[in-house]
Amino acid sequence: MSKFSDHNFAGQKALIRVDFNVPLNDQFQITDDTRMQAAVPTIRKILKDGGAVILMSHLGRPKDGPTDKYSLKHLVNHLIKLLNGATVKFAEDCIGETAEKAAAGLQMGEVLLLENLRFHKQEEKGDRAFAEQLSKLGDVYVNDAFGTAHRAHASTAIIAEFFPGDKKMFGLLMEGETSSAEKVLHNSEKPFTAILGGAKVSDKILIIENLMNKADNIIIGGGMAYTFLKAQGKEIGNSLVENEKLDLANELLAKAKQLGVQLLIPVDSIAADKFAEDASTQEVSNDNIPAGWMGLDIGPKSRELFSEVIAASRTILWNGPMGVFEMKPFQGGTKAVADAIVKATAGGAFSLVGGGDSVAAVNKFGLAEKVSYVSTGGGAMLEYFEGKELPGIAAVRK
Ligand SMILES: Nc1ncnc2c1ncn2[C@@H]1O[C@H](COP(=O)(O)OP(=O)(O)OP(=O)(O)O)[C@@H](O)[C@H]1O
Numbered sequence: 001m002s003k004f005s006d007h008n009f010a011g012q013k014a015l016i017r018v019d020f021n022v023p024l025n026d027q028f029q030i031t032d033d034t035r036m037q038a039a040v041p042t043i044r045k046i047l048k049d050g051g052a053v054i055l056m057s058h059l060g061r062p063k064d065g066p067t068d069k070y071s072l073k074h075l076v077n078h079l080i081k082l083l084n085g086a087t088v089k090f091a092e093d094c095i096g097e098t099a100e101k102a103a104a105g106l107q108m109g110e111v112l113l114l115e116n117l118r119f120h121k122q123e124e125k126g127d128r129a130f131a132e133q134l135s136k137l138g139d140v141y142v143n144d145a146f147g148t149a150h151r152a153h154a155s156t157a158i159i160a161e162f163f164p165g166d167k168k169m170f171g172l173l174m175e176g177e178t179s180s181a182e183k184v185l186h187n188s189e190k191p192f193t194a195i196l197g198g199a200k201v202s203d204k205i206l207i208i209e210n211l212m213n214k215a216d217n218i219i220i221g222g223g224m225a226y227t228f229l230k231a232q233g234k235e236i237g238n239s240l241v242e243n244e245k246l247d248l249a250n251e252l253l254a255k256a257k258q259l260g261v262q263l264l265i266p267v268d269s270i271a272a273d274k275f276a277e278d279a280s281t282q283e284v285s286n287d288n289i290p291a292g293w294m295g296l297d298i299g300p301k302s303r304e305l306f307s308e309v310i311a312a313s314r315t316i317l318w319n320g321p322m323g324v325f326e327m328k329p330f331q332g333g334t335k336a337v338a339d340a341i342v343k344a345t346a347g348g349a350f351s352l353v354g355g356g357d358s359v360a361a362v363n364k365f366g367l368a369e370k371v372s373y374v375s376t377g378g379g380a381m382l383e384y385f386e387g388k389e390l391p392g393i394a395a396v397r398k
C-alpha cells in the first residue's frame with residue numbers, strides 16, 4: 001500500500017471510491033453536502049499534482065437497476081462548485097463502453113463522475129469480473145469512502161486485488177477518519193454512551209450486541225426503537241418495525257441486563273396519523289400507541305431521560321436521528337439529543353457524531369462546530385467501534 005501524501009499523481013488517472021451517498025430532497029437538491037466536501041482535499045491534491053480523477057460512488061439503495069431518483073448526475077453541478085469550477089464530466093454508466101470511452105478521453109486536470117455503482121447488482125455482490133472492469137478505468141486506486149468501508153462490495157474491497165501495492169492507497173478523508181476513531185477507541189473515558197437511531201434497523205440492531213462490550217449506556221431512538229417496544233409486547237400502531245428481529249431485540253435486552261449495560265428505550269412518542277409534514281400529531285405513551293398512528297419522534301419524557309444520561313457521559317458516540325427530523329413536527333427529539341451532546345461536549349466530554357442523516361441533522365441545527373468530531377461514516381463508524389477491521393480498509397492494506 002502506498003501513502004497518499006507521498007504519491008505524485010502527475011500524468012496518472014486516479015480512480016477514487018468516494019461515498020457521495022448524500023441526502024437529496026424531492027427536487028433532487030442536496031440537503032447536506034458534508035460527504036462531498038469531505039472528499040474535496042483528496043481530489044484537489046491529485047489535480048494539483050497534474051493528475052486526473054475518476055470518481056465512483058453509490059447513492060441510496062436502488063433495487064431494480066437505473067432510476068432517475070438515484071442518479072449521480074444530480075451531484076455534478078454542486079461538485080463543480082466545490083471544486084471551484086473544475087471540469088467535471090459525467091459518464092452515464094460506471095462500466096462498459098460509455099465509462100471506458102469517457103475515462104480514455106479524460107484530460108489531466110479533469111474530473112469524471114461515474115453513474116451510480118449500485119445500478120449494477122454485481123456491485124453489492126462483490127462480483128470479481130465487475131470489479132476488474134472498474135479497475136481498468138484508472139492507473140491507481142484510492143479508497144476514500146469511509147462511509148462505505150463496512151461493505152465488502154466490488155468497488156470498496158474486491159477491486160483492490162487488481163492493483164499492485166504501490167498503486168493502491170487510502171485518501172485523506174479515510175486517513176483522517178480512521179485516526180480520529182482510533183483515538184476514541186483506545187483513549188475513551190467512561191461513562192461511554194452510544195446513541196443509536198434512524199431507520200436501518202436490521203443493519204444496526206446487530207451492532208448493539210458488540211457495542212455492549214464498550215458502552216456503559218446504549219440509547220435507542222428513532223425508527224429502531226419500535227422493534228424493541230413491540231418485542232416487549234407494547235402496541236406500536238403503524239410505527240416502523242422489523243418483525244423478524246423481535247426475538248433478537250428481546251435477547252439484546254436480556255444480555256444488556258446480564259452485562260450491567262443500561263439500555264434505554266423511549267418511553268413516549270410524538271405519534272402521527274400519516275407519514276407527512278401536515279399529519280395530525282399527539283404525544284403518546286409508548287405503552288400504547290393508538291391503532292393507525294405511528295411514532296415519528298421521541299416524546300418529551302424520553303428527551304429528558306436521554307439528556308440526563310448524556311449529561312453524565314464522558315464519551316458519546318451518536319448515529320441515527322431520534323425521529324423524522326426532515327419534517328418540522330418531528331425534529332424536536334433529534335434537536336434535544338443534539339443539544340444535550342453539545343452541552344456535554346462543552347463540559348469536557350468527547351463526542352463523535354456520524355452518519356449521513358445524523359450529520360445532516362447536526363448541520364441543520366447549526367451545531368456541527370460544537371461536537372468534537374463529525375464523521376462521514378454511519379454504519380461504518382459503528383462497525384469500526386466494534387473493533388472490526390472493515391473490508392474496505394483490509395483490502396487496501398493487504
Ligand atoms: N420513528 C421513525 N420512523 C421512521 N423513520 C424514522 C424514524 N426516526 C428516524 N427515521 C428516519 O431515519 C432516517 C435516517 O436513518 P439512518 O439509519 O439512515 O441514519 P444515518 O444517520 O443516515 O446513518 P447511516 O449513515 O448509517 O445511514 C431519516 O431519514 C429519518 O427520517
Ligand SMILES: O=C(O)[C@H](O)COP(=O)(O)O
Nearest residue numbers: 021061147148356378379
Ligand atoms: O450511508 C451510509 O451509511 C453509507 O453510504 C452506506 O450505505 P448503505 O448502508 O446503503 O450500504
